[in-house]
Amino acid sequence: MPEVGDLVTARLDVSPADETTSASLLVMRPDGVVVTPVVTGAEDGAVWTAPVTYTLAGLWRLSWTVTGTGASVQHEVVAVAPAPPAMADVRSYATTTQLATFLHAAPPLDAVELLERATRLLDSDFLKAAVYDVDDEGMPTDPVVQAAFAEAVCSQVEFWGEVGVETDVAGPLQGVAIGSVNLQFGAGDNRSSPDYYAPGLQRALQNIPADKLRWTVISGGFGW
Template sequence: MPEVGDAATATLTVSPFDGTTVATLLVTRPDGTTTNPTATSADNGQTWTATVPYTLAGVWRLLWTVTGTGSGVEPQLVSVAPLPAVTNTGRVYATTTQLAYYLEKAPPLDAAKLLRRASKLLDSDFLKAAMYAVDSDGMPTDAEVAEAFAEAVCAQVEFWDEVGEENDISGPLQGVAIGSVQLQFGAGENRSGPSFYAPKLMRALQSLPANKFHPSVVMGGC
């Protein structure tokens, strides 16, 4: 699969073909704009190639139109991946270096993405009503709190690696009380043990002293 910034060669093989065969290429980008890269053949019209620079992530449509012998049209769809994020957007509570030391091994190649998602989970499910000192970007200023948040998101990434990022064993979370670590899962009377959250995430937050981190009493469900 190409990534943004790649310049790939689009290829079309025509059969039957002869000296009258001509192929042209219309490229529709994901944003709806179009371009007509130059198509050439080095074998008298059987194989046609054109260079397509992929400048946007998304689904690209390549439409070959053949005239002369072998006439017809052939659409092709190409899925283009975005470049891996170089800088994080939003609050991210751990770096890939911290994750590597936490895991005691090389982190996965999508570690930056997983840390972003784990940080968003921490924000939405555990920190929405919590009280702790922050800077202008909303990041914790106390070193002990920052370390606990980093440990929490690293634990969640490790948990996802073991059970799957979207794993839901026990049903939706209905309530959490960090002070006494009370969890309620399932719907109605269908309650069971933890599913969405790493147990080590809860322990990392519970380890913080009350004068530095005051959690929400009850968090929202999923």
């Protein structure tokens, strides 16, 4: 599957074909804009090519029109994936360098996406009740908290590497203890297993000193 930024050569084979054969190409981008690449013929009209640069993720429609011998109209739909994100494109508590150091191995090729996902999980399932110093972008400013959050998300990525990324929590946090704090939402049959979370993630949060991170409690439950 091509990705955003790829330059490909679209090709059309025509049979039968002769010197009267001619072809043109209309390319409709995912945003509805139509472009007309320069088409080049070869092999006495049997082969036609055109350069196409995929500038957007989504579905692209390539429509060839052939006149003369071999006249026809042919359509092709091409699915284009987004370009792989870089660390600068995502919100993450750890970098791929930190992940590699944690794993003592090369990080997976989808490390950026996994770190972003682990960061979202940490934010939504553990830190809603947490109070700590942040910058204008909501990132922790204390080096101790930064290091703990980095360890937490790296632990989660390592955990997913062992059990599979599909092993993820689909709902509110339930049944996880952090030191003397017990974060548990839901009850009875609705209670999820804490095995959705890496043990190292919870240990990393437990090790943050109380003066660096604290938990809010309101009406017997944890504040959001």
